Amino acid sequence: MALLEVNDLRTHFFTREGVVRAVDGVSFSVEIGKTLGIVGESGSGKSVTALSVMGLIPQPPARIVSGSVVFDGRDLTKLSNRQLEDVRGRQIAMIFQDPMTSLNPTLTIGMQIVETLRRHLRLSKQQAHKRAVELLEEVHIPDAARRLSDYPHRYSGGMRQRVMVAIALSCNPRLLIADEPTTALDVTVQAGILDLLYELREEHQMAMILITHDMGVVAEAADDVAVMYAGQLVERGTSDEIFTRPEHPYTEALLGALPHVESASVREERLTAIPGRPPDLIDPPEACRFAPRCPYAGLGSCSTVPPELREIRDGHWVRSAHPASERAGAAQEAGVT
């Protein structure tokens, strides 16, 4: 059984301009010990999905209008705030994008780790302190015992993200949600943080949701990949499948826009950009949301009937009227190459 199962999750923002359908019918599952990569461009609903799982969406204006988030047999959307607070940090932990602002500048690093430890585990002050030192050592911060009494401003960005990782892992959560954990960091530091995440994931046998817009990061780290576009999942499958045989035109375009990736199914031309812009989520296209930007739109019924997510191969789901493998024949007839 999957550790986390998200079913038809819909999170909408009720604003003055209208209802923003930020997450609109997303389903996925994460197995114990596996990593799911969620990719998509800015505003595709990746972060809102993660925050919905955590129960951290800003209410109001946002609300989970339907769907379920079943973690370890319990539907988190049905829990009270108090019950959720006991799950957060203990069972599911989260790392945020910007380590420079994710630590409270008025508390020492030690206080912030100890705080989390004592919140969920029954530890004395001394025990918590000892554990905090161990955690800092675990994320490779040298001279951990002494650095514990430093304030965050004495830490660099990379070290702060290490501290965030230490805090997230402090109570041995079963699921770690990393929301663009390396976006705000230098490339060299990014690699370090990713290495650290893999290493600790193995050690702690956690499941992980890795949210990013960096296809390279996903290719390296994820077992499964879910591609989001305009609040919906457009493609889902194992990392191998998605990268070697992408089906959805959007995924193809994303991989085509990526430098240095050269594989059979990716057009071996220059770096290509996707024309157009993501749709307005207050008033999205009625049928396929990618239709306005899709080079194959109009070939099928997809501009009038919204395509459903369907299983095109074993474990490979796609939401498109003309996935790559079905297109080969039809495209030639229509004169599109």
Add this chain to the structure above:
Amino acid sequence: MSTTDRNASFESALLEAATAVKVHDAGAALRRSSLWRDGLRRFTNNRAAVIAAVAFLVMVGFVVLGPIVDNSNPYYINYAIAYQPPTWAHPFGTDEFGRDLFVRTALGGRLSIEIGIGATFAIMVIGILYGSISGFVGGWLDNVQMRFLDTLYGLPYLPFAIIALAIFGTVNFWTMVVALSIASWFTTARVMRGQIISLKENDYVRAARAVGARWYRVLFRHLLPNTLGMIIVFVFLELPGVVLGEAFLSFIGLGINPPQASWGSLAEDGYTAYATHPYIIIVPSICIAWLILSAFFIADGLRDALDPRTRETREG
């Protein structure tokens, strides 16, 4: 994995090198409070603020030590020495009853400053509670609280204070504190609400909630301590206001009653004889101005010291 290690140790080595020079002999206690130490450094670089702080301390020293150094009885009436100009025996002269004005000014200052501190404390407590609840809870409660505040906001605070004193019927330290704070906490509450609302959006608040922190932890551990800088600045902004308010009430005869004295009532005593014996009104007036100006300059310096961003925009 080895790259991870190397990165981290490189980062820390750099930090080490940077800090070793400065902090080597400063010791652990200082290192811990470097956030405030930076603020202190910026404050001491501000000449006006330092002078104001010294002036403030001199005034506090005067009202505390004055009555101890000079042991004349502030209530002893001796018409033989009425209206004496300043001499060595009576540095600030004597009033119409021959009472020593040096001791009376110092004692009056004690009362004025005590009332000032008491009322400021009350204003801060009410304002912080009201504002932080409003900002933290948000939603309809915030709306109700703010509309209520809007209603009160139009009302001027001195008439409020006068009415309050009339209702109490007596004037003493406590009634003065209530009268002066009852209508002056609105701004503090509003600013506090704004601070809490903007702090609430901070990533570390979300991060704290993501590890399961309950609301009181978020409020008391993550939000309020971050407003401390603003609170300190506001203390020094509110203090002169209430000191002036107290002086005004006493001056028009609604405040401290004789034979007790405050700066306001001393000025009122001098007002009746300002043409012939100007020193009687000049001394308490200077004291009031001294305290108010120094507090304002301290507040200004503190604001620059504790929030370096405003300073940067000002300088360029």
